[in-house]
Amino acid sequence: MYNADILIKNGIVLTMDTDNRVIETGSVAIKGDSIIHIGDSLKKFKSNTVIDAAGGIILPGLINGHTHAAMTLLRGLADDLPLMEWLNNYIFPTESRFNPDFVYTGTLLACAEMIMSGTTSFCDMYLFEGDAARAAKAAGMRCLLGEVLYDFDSPNYGPVENGLKYTESLIEKWKGDPLVSIAVEPHAPYTCSPHLLSAANELAQEKNVPMIMHLAETENELLEIKKKYGKGILEHLSSLDILGPNLIADHCVHLDGKDLDLLSEKGVRIIHNPESNMKLASGIAPVPDMLHRGIKVGLGTDGCASNNDLDLFSEMDSAAKLHKVDRMDTTVLNALSVLRMATIEGAKALGIDSITGSLEKGKKADIIILDINKPHLVPMYNPYSHIVYSARGSDVSHTIINGKVVMSDRKLLVMDVDEVMAKSRSRSREIIGFLLS
Amino acid sequence: MYNADILIKNGIVLTMDTDNRVIETGSVAIKGDSIIHIGDSLKKFKSNTVIDAAGGIILPGLINGHTHAAMTLLRGLADDLPLMEWLNNYIFPTESRFNPDFVYTGTLLACAEMIMSGTTSFCDMYLFEGDAARAAKAAGMRCLLGEVLYDFDSPNYGPVENGLKYTESLIEKWKGDPLVSIAVEPHAPYTCSPHLLSAANELAQEKNVPMIMHLAETENELLEIKKKYGKGILEHLSSLDILGPNLIADHCVHLDGKDLDLLSEKGVRIIHNPESNMKLASGIAPVPDMLHRGIKVGLGTDGCASNNDLDLFSEMDSAAKLHKVDRMDTTVLNALSVLRMATIEGAKALGIDSITGSLEKGKKADIIILDINKPHLVPMYNPYSHIVYSARGSDVSHTIINGKVVMSDRKLLVMDVDEVMAKSRSRSREIIGFLLS
Numbered sequence: 118m119y120n121a122d123i124l125i126k127n128g129i130v131l132t133m134d135t136d137n138r139v140i141e142t143g144s145v146a147i148k149g150d151s152i153i154h155i156g157d158s159l160k161k162f163k164s165n166t167v168i169d170a171a172g173g174i175i176l177p178g179l180i181n182g183h184t185h186a187a188m189t190l191l192r193g194l195a196d197d198l199p200l201m202e203w204l205n206n207y208i209f210p211t212e213s214r215f216n217p218d219f220v221y222t223g224t225l226l227a228c229a230e231m232i233m234s235g236t237t238s239f240c241d242m243y244l245f246e247g248d249a250a251r252a253a254k255a256a257g258m259r260c261l262l263g264e265v266l267y268d269f270d271s272p273n274y275g276p277v278e279n280g281l282k283y284t285e286s287l288i289e290k291w292k293g294d295p296l297v298s299i300a301v302e303p304h305a306p307y308t309c310s311p312h313l314l315s316a317a318n319e320l321a322q323e324k325n326v327p328m329i330m331h332l333a334e335t336e337n338e339l340l341e342i343k344k345k346y347g348k349g350i351l352e353h354l355s356s357l358d359i360l361g362p363n364l365i366a367d368h369c370v371h372l373d374g375k376d377l378d379l380l381s382e383k384g385v386r387i388i389h390n391p392e393s394n395m396k397l398a399s400g401i402a403p404v405p406d407m408l409h410r411g412i413k414v415g416l417g418t419d420g421c422a423s424n425n426d427l428d429l430f431s432e433m434d435s436a437a438k439l440h441k442v443d444r445m446d447t448t449v450l451n452a453l454s455v456l457r458m459a460t461i462e463g464a465k466a467l468g469i470d471s472i473t474g475s476l477e478k479g480k481k482a483d484i485i486i487l488d489i490n491k492p493h494l495v496p497m498y499n500p501y502s503h504i505v506y507s508a509r510g511s512d513v514s515h516t517i518i519n520g521k522v523v524m525s526d527r528k529l530l531v532m533d534v535d536e537v538m539a540k541s542r543s544r545s546r547e548i549i550g551f552l553l554s
Numbered sequence: 555m556y557n558a559d560i561l562i563k564n565g566i567v568l569t570m571d572t573d574n575r576v577i578e579t580g581s582v583a584i585k586g587d588s589i590i591h592i593g594d595s596l597k598k599f600k601s602n603t604v605i606d607a608a609g610g611i612i613l614p615g616l617i618n619g620h621t622h623a624a625m626t627l628l629r630g631l632a633d634d635l636p637l638m639e640w641l642n643n644y645i646f647p648t649e650s651r652f653n654p655d656f657v658y659t660g661t662l663l664a665c666a667e668m669i670m671s672g673t674t675s676f677c678d679m680y681l682f683e684g685d686a687a688r689a690a691k692a693a694g695m696r697c698l699l700g701e702v703l704y705d706f707d708s709p710n711y712g713p714v715e716n717g718l719k720y721t722e723s724l725i726e727k728w729k730g731d732p733l734v735s736i737a738v739e740p741h742a743p744y745t746c747s748p749h750l751l752s753a754a755n756e757l758a759q760e761k762n763v764p765m766i767m768h769l770a771e772t773e774n775e776l777l778e779i780k781k782k783y784g785k786g787i788l789e790h791l792s793s794l795d796i797l798g799p800n801l802i803a804d805h806c807v808h809l810d811g812k813d814l815d816l817l818s819e820k821g822v823r824i825i826h827n828p829e830s831n832m833k834l835a836s837g838i839a840p841v842p843d844m845l846h847r848g849i850k851v852g853l854g855t856d857g858c859a860s861n862n863d864l865d866l867f868s869e870m871d872s873a874a875k876l877h878k879v880d881r882m883d884t885t886v887l888n889a890l891s892v893l894r895m896a897t898i899e900g901a902k903a904l905g906i907d908s909i910t911g912s913l914e915k916g917k918k919a920d921i922i923i924l925d926i927n928k929p930h931l932v933p934m935y936n937p938y939s940h941i942v943y944s945a946r947g948s949d950v951s952h953t954i955i956n957g958k959v960v961m962s963d964r965k966l967l968v969m970d971v972d973e974v975m976a977k978s979r980s981r982s983r984e985i986i987g988f989l990l991s
Contacts, residue, residue, distance in 0.1 A: 189932075193939035197874075197888035229929035395875035396943070398884045425943040426930050431868060435875070437634075438832035442876075447835045451634035492666035493863050493947070495626075495975045496982030502630035506833070506862040510930075511948040538932045545933030 121146040121153060121164040122520065128170030128486060129500055130155060133177050133460045133475040137453065139500070145175060147482040150295065150520035155476055166522075168515060170486045174500050176456075177475050178237025178483035178518060179429040180463035182388035183367045183417030185243045186252075187215075187223030189230065190544050192421040200335075200397060207552065208422060212244060213272055214551045219544055220245035221252050226541045227427055228256030229534050233527065234428040234510025237483040237518045240365075240388070240417070240467055242302045242329060245273045247287055250297045257523045257531045259483065261467055263287070263302030263329060266317055268310050277313065281320050288324050295519060298326070298469075300365070305331040306350055307341045311357055318359050327468055328359070332366035335399050339371055351376050360385055365466060367417065369407070370400040377403065381410040386466040389458070391436045393419030401443045404436070405450065415463030416455070428510040429459050437505050452505040486515040558583040558590060558601040559957065565607030565923060566937055567592060570614050570897045570912040574890065576937070582612060584919040587732065587957035592913055603959075605952060607923045611937050613893075614912050615674025615920035615955060616866040617900035619825035620804045620854030622680045623689075624652075624660030626667065627981050629858040637772075637834060644989065645859060649681060650709055651988045656981055657682035658689050663978045664864055665693030666971050670964065671865040671947025674920040674955045677802075677825070677854070677904055679739045679766060682710045684724055687734045694960045694968045696920060698904055700724070700739030700766060703754055705747050714750065718757050725761050732956060735763070735906075737802070742768035743787055744778045748794055755796050764905055765796070769803035772836050776808055788813050797822055802903060804854065806844070807837040814840065818847040823903040826895070828873045830856030838880045841873070842887060852900030853892070865947040866896050874942050889942040923952040 123146075130143030132155065146154035146162045154162060195207035220243060231239060241249055241262035253260040264273065264287065266280040274283040281301075288299045301321040303309040309317070309330075321328035333339060333350055342350045351372070354360050362384030369387045372380070380387070389404050407414050416436060418427045437455045441447055464474025473483045487508060489497060494512065497503050516524040523531045560583070567580030569592065583591035583599045591599060632644035657680060668676060678686055678699035690697040701710065701724065703717040711720040718738075725736045738758040740746040746754070746767075758765035770776060770787055779787045788809070791797050799821030806824045809817070817824070826841050844851050853873060855864045874892045878884055901911025910920045924945060926934060931949065934940050953961040960968045 189929075192933065192935075192944060194935045196936070196939045196943065197885055200884055203884070226929055226932060233929060392871075392875060395879040396884070398878045398882045398886075400882070401879060421944075425939065428930065428946075431871065431946075434829075434868065435872065438829060438872070439876075439879075441835045442832040442838060445835045445837070447637055447640070447833070448634055449835075490975065492626075492663055492670060492971060492975060493865065495663060496629065496979050498629075498631045498982065498986075499633070502633045502862065506633065507629060507858075509865075509868075509946050509948060511946060534929060538927065538929060542933050545935065549935075 119162050121148050121162045123147040123166045123168065123517070123522065124159050124162055124164045125168045125170055125175055125484065125486065126159055128173045128175035130476060131174060131176040131500060132477065133457060134477050143175065145476060145484060147517070147520050150481050152476060152478055152480050152482050155478060168486065173489055173514065174487040174504065175476070176485060176487070176504070177460045177473065178485050178516065179235050179459045180415060180467065180474060181231060181236045181239040181418055181427060181429055182415030182463045182466055183390055183419055184227070184239055184241055184427060185420030186227035186239065186241050186249055187220040187243050188420030188422045189226045190219060190223040190541060190548060192425045194422065194548065196425070211548050211551055215244055215272055217245045217248040221248040222537065222540045222544055224249040224252035225256060225532060225537050228253060228258050229529055229532060229537055230427045231258065232256065232516045232524050232529060232531070233513065234430060235485040235513035235516060236427065236429055237485065237516060238467070238469065238473055240329065244271060250287065250291060254297055255532065257296070257518050257521055259296050259473060259518055261298045261300055261327065261469065263300040265302055265304050266313060267304040267308040268313060281316055285320065285324070288326060300327045300329045302329045305334070305338065306353060307338045314359055315357050318357070321363055327365050328363055329365045329367065332369055333371045334368035336371055351379055368394065368399070368402065370394055370402045372403065374406060377406055377410055377412065381412050386413040386415070388415045388417045388466060389436065390417045390419040391439050392432055393423040395435070395439065397423050401439060404440055405444060408454070413462060413466045414458055415466030416458040430504070430508050430510045433459050433505045452499070452501040455505050456501055482517055482520040484517040485513050487512050488514040556599050558585050558599045560584040560603045560605065560954070560959065561596050561599055561601045562605045562607055562612055562921065562923065563596055565610045565612035567913060568611060568613040568937060569914065570894060571914050580612065582913060582921060584954070584957050587918050589913060589915055589917050589919050592915060605923065610926055610951065611924040611941065612913070613922060613924070613941070614897045614910065615922050615953065616672050616896045617852060617904065617911060618668060618673045618676040618854055618864060618866055619852030619900050619903055620827055620856055621664070621676055621678055621864060622857030623664035623676065623678050623686060624657040624680050625857030625859045626663045627656060627660040627978060627985060629862045631859065631985065633862070648985050648988055652681055652709055654682045654685040658685040659974065659977045659981055661686040661689035662693060662969060662974045665690060665695050666966055666969060666974055667864045668695065669693065669953045669961050669966060669968070670950065671867060672922040672950035672953060673864065673866055674922065674953060675906065675910055677766065681708060684727070687724065687728060691734055692969065694733065694955050694958055696733050696910060696955055698735045698737055698764070698906065700737040702739055702741050703750060704741040704745040705750060718753055722757065722761070725763060737764045737766045739766045742771070742775065743790060744775045751796055752794050755794070758800055764802050765800055766802045766804065769806055770808045771805035773808055788816055805831065805836070805839065807831055807839045809840065811843060814843055814847050814849065818849050823850045825852045825854045825903060826873065827854045827856040828876050829869055830860040832872070832876065834860050838876060841877055842881060845891070850899060850903045851895055852903030853895040867941070867945050867947045870896050870942045889936070889938040892942050893938055919954055919957040921954040922950050924949050925951040
């Protein structure tokens, strides 16, 4: 008999491992932060904490590959507007007034929403990311994050030359943390000078952390780069020696086959954000062509100002459906491949697949349980179809991160959610004040 | 002091009336099946049943303009397959073995899902619709439904010539029912002979009920019609004198500007089913062009085999986002216009706007309450944005249909939902048996 800290039993286990192994009535044993056993029996294990998944689905926690978590505070502030009006009249004027507590509160709210919709890891880019890191840590979420860098003054670190120093201090501060990792995150090729991009890349290489950047999100971005540098966007980045296995590129909507050949050859990883690309009318990323080339592709929600939620279940549904109609082919991006994008492939895209993204002995215990005893999840023929096309974030009953139960029977255990919501509402009143002043 | 049967208080009331009147802290009084008062005070009313909406949103129940309710039993049976393989190897062989109890059970399950996601009225087309009507009635849902008619033998009414007789018997049986109305429902121009379409149209005219039909759902349908009749699809229907204000056409994906001019001129109404059109790779309906021409457009989920849920909240989200990326314009189909499609415009499309679709004194009390005290619905700047882009069906706390509370605090009051789920699971095992035999 072995002692475990948590036993989960009686669920359909979707491991999302290399073989997509499924255990029809399966169990998982957790000790400390790790999975120590997966199988159809727990006879050899005992524990004081036993979670009965009772016919539900046990699967790896989802991975939100790209977001701006604290933008929860801007959720629904200004929708359905022309892009430049949205940015210039609402988003930028508000963000310029943000301070550490806005980001701390907004990120905590985001963590509440993510945990309650089955996300256990997220990748973040925003302002005051030291405070975002504090919030993620307080919420017990796994994250990879970095301060957004660009050619303008930042309300956080001030003039552009301080951005990399701030990033470096984050890297030092969080080194070795079991949950929080830091990346170097220049905003995009059109908002960062070649000098800044090169320096960011150097820092990332030197510190051996990923570099994360928006790339080819809109057509306009490509035109701007062409105008500024007389080059295509990838030609521009190639000339700066930035394309490589260290780069995680968000969006990649406006890239053609030749571009994707290059990204594939260079080992660049991509995060796909279908709902944001739809809502902001950015375009439809050529995801089937990325996958065809073996590029590692994860799934992200983007920030709440352009989605307007952090629910990866609806994001999976949208991804699977969008590419079918785009390619006029019902077989494109099947449910399993989309769920892989939101779990193990997303982990690969972020470079965290050795610790999370699948249920395997020895990996960290990032696990969610879906309650399928609800009318909209009956009957069930195929759990992958169910997860992608029928389930919602609100069907997640339990969320476990790094071996710790952070939500149990839909009750958040890691924060006072009423207090977080109250503080967020209070921040939103200040935001309205900013816009009226 | 007036007696009311139900008072709802303390919510933001979105009336969805002609002026889109919003009452910030509003109340609704219900007597019998009807709304007798909407305002910011209930001082003049008393009732034994008071529902405190506590900062939530009070809005009209949603209207699912097109579904095949009992296909809940086929939810996720076969996804991501080529269309013909899906239909011929899974859907048709299963449906051919259906009997009244399959449809009764599947429709009850659908009603549970719809009520729990805020839908109060639905429009149905399927087999054994007498049993669908029984189920809707048992669940207390408002519906417009009709037996599907086509050139083949039906497992319900047998040879084609019996279909209209069966429909006529439904019309007689349900005449004057407060919840159930009947339509004449030939399947589509490519599955119904000109003779059947004309006879169906005649019956609809004679009985003064709507005629409902799939139209221009796929490119292939247009090619088939061209091949069979040497005409465009609308030319074909025009020659049969079928286009008119009595016709409700589902899908209308493959129509051009000239076609829409004709539908607008003739007063044909349309139901848009974005998620089904995406998942089946049918195409993207030209909805902005329909609305531009003043065509009445409602929103539908289609059946669960091609969606795979009946949640109009996610359908609204998909509709708003899909057309933005399709037109590369963020201002297309704003949140308010999409919510109108799912409420009052949907009611107009189904011809039931005099009784439902908006909160107005004298209308039937079809009302839902959204609980917005949840992390993914905080903060709130704009209730329309919230409903379309952030809320899910599971955020509906109360559903009232025809003055009767059918769900209270997420508890279904009109059926034993565990029993319905158990029966549905048992039916699904029989379906697997059909496919293996």
